[in-house]
Amino acid sequence: MKKLFVIARHEITLRYWDPVVLIFTLAMPLVIAALIYLAFGDVVLGRGVPEAKVPVGIVNQDRGSAWGNFGRLFARAMIPDPAHPALPAELQLRAFAVREIADETRARRLVEREKLFAALLIPPDFSEALAMGRATVEVYIVGRENVLGLAFKSVVETLANMISSGEVTVRTTVEGLLGNPSVRAQLRIGLLDDAMANVARAASSPESNPIQIRRVPPVAQPARIKLAHYLAASIAVMFIGFTALMVSATLFQDKTQGTLQRMSITPTRPEVILGGKILGTYLATLIQLGVLVGGMAALEGILGGNAGDDLQAASPLGIDLLGLTVLILTAAAAATGVGAAIAGLAGTYTQAANYGRAFLVLMGLAGGVFFPVELFPAPLDLLSRVTFHYWAMSGYLKLALGSGLTGVLPHSLILTAMAILFFAIGNRLLKHRIGFL
């Protein structure tokens, strides 16, 4: 066991004894990150990467009134129905994936957990209040930079303004609403005309807006992702892949110069030699990842310097340290496992270096290092799941958005499984490649 650590320590010494290696593995990524920070430091991605349709929710708790259930009408108006468009095209409701949620608490929780960008909450007394001339709905948004949530709010405001800005607007809305079968049902029982008349009366009164949009500030605001952080994370993940190729470098270079044979002649078991070399690579990868994450935090402090900004929370040192530690440990293990498998497949250092790097760049591309995977078409999106880059990146971003250890546990478990699988493959192939091990 002691020899395992002797070999691992030796591997790290060998690696970091070389200033060129230090420059390429530690300094260069930090320089790139610094350049990116300077170029994109203020660009914010919002909640990670925008999706094709923005998920929002509507909770209609309206009990209705003698005049009808206007909450239901309001809700239905928000849900696009291609056959019976309830709203004019300019409202661009097609951009939103609206779902109805029965429970207000659940809707708030979904927004807080970032499953939804916003939730429109229609209160139980909405119809009664509207009939009286003044009603309030709530759009629940978390975070000032939640641009898409704010866009949804503006849609709701537009709808509310259309109701409140006079008879024509009301009619327009009513016309739109009339397309809805539910509205037609209400009309059949002769309630809606009176209700709309009431709304029109309210609209012409001095009180400006019968439906007021109340934005509730969040209790605790989770972090936002800056583009610089996203790219910095991707650089770190990309570079640990290259460092993991050290498994092949150390094995094949040692074999070529005879030092591996020399080690094998000492009373050291083959599995200890191989294990020590892989452990050394793992520790070097960990060191690199630690230095890069810490270095990027320092960079943000030096280059960003905007303390008090809620973006500060996205700093690597501002996120859950336990979750970050577990993620780093497992991501480094998965990367080293991949490095071992590449070494086993390659057979020579040149092959490992050339094909290995190309393979890692492809894995990085598929794993979202260069472009967010959300932008990929479906098959590529699935492919990303088999890369350690994806799980490390998405785990990191999740942590940066405020998740803790439990949030990245699935990521860490998958990375661990990848590490075990690739180590097993690498171990088997390397024993075959290097006969005396």
Next chain:
Amino acid sequence: MAPIITTHKLSKQYHPPKGPLAIKEIDLEIQEGEIFGLLGPNGAGKTTLIGVLCGLLPPTTGDATIAGHSVGRNPMAVKRIIGVVPEEIALYARLSGRQNLRYFGSLYGLAGRELDQAVDKALEEIALTDRAGDKVADYSNGMKRRLNIAVELLHKPRILLMDEPTLGLDPESRRHILDLVMRFKQDQGTTILYTTHNMDEAQELSDRVGIIHHGRIIALGAPGELIQAMHSEDTLRLNIGISTVSPATLNALRRVKGVKQISSDKHTLTFSLLSAAEVLPEILCIVKEAGIGVRALTVQQPNLETVFLRLTGERLTEAP
């Protein structure tokens, strides 16, 4: 006394069943404290035999035991008592001499003060104490070779397997290493298996030699015994420049007792003699009387090269 190294019908084939048979049914016994020279040209199987003995290569057939431990069945026990000096300089060039020694010493199970002392002693043995902190990349070839040996001294092995340790060295560095090997035997009683294709080295160092050719041991014994067994003659070469040798002079030379054979070419008279020391004065006298000027004279006594030539029909340095 039981031999410390024994091989019994030891064979090694690379990539069986069609690959080359590098060593073939080698039976060998080496006594404790002995320097055994394994002499053979490149590709004869010397390095393969060392590889099998140290457990780096599994034998295809047969077995070898070192100090009673089977190389195949108990390799760890064997590795604890042997040191192997490889043919190539197997060191980390980016690290210093001391760092290299400390690393390999740790793999031999040394630690703490014991390791420090072993490293210091090894550096002293090879006269590299002053350069211990320098990078190996900055060492001369001779210094690297010495450090290559020093690595295997750290754990005080009972048996040292040395594969061409003087390869590519200048005479001075070579001398240094030969003296070192002699010291191991004299001071520590280390058993040494020393492979070389340099007959002078083998002859100088070895108590016994084995001549290996195409994977087989073709001769085994003390160097003097082997040479004697070949009934080899001394060779005398006279460089006579542009002088011509008359048939009468040649006949006179052939009649000298102890001259077995004479050949002449443009500038050289070559004699095969039973003993050059005994007949040389008479030959020189005849040559002088014939008015032939002698520009240079060489006497070559039989050696292991001659033995190898006799046994294989090839010169040691020319054999593939």
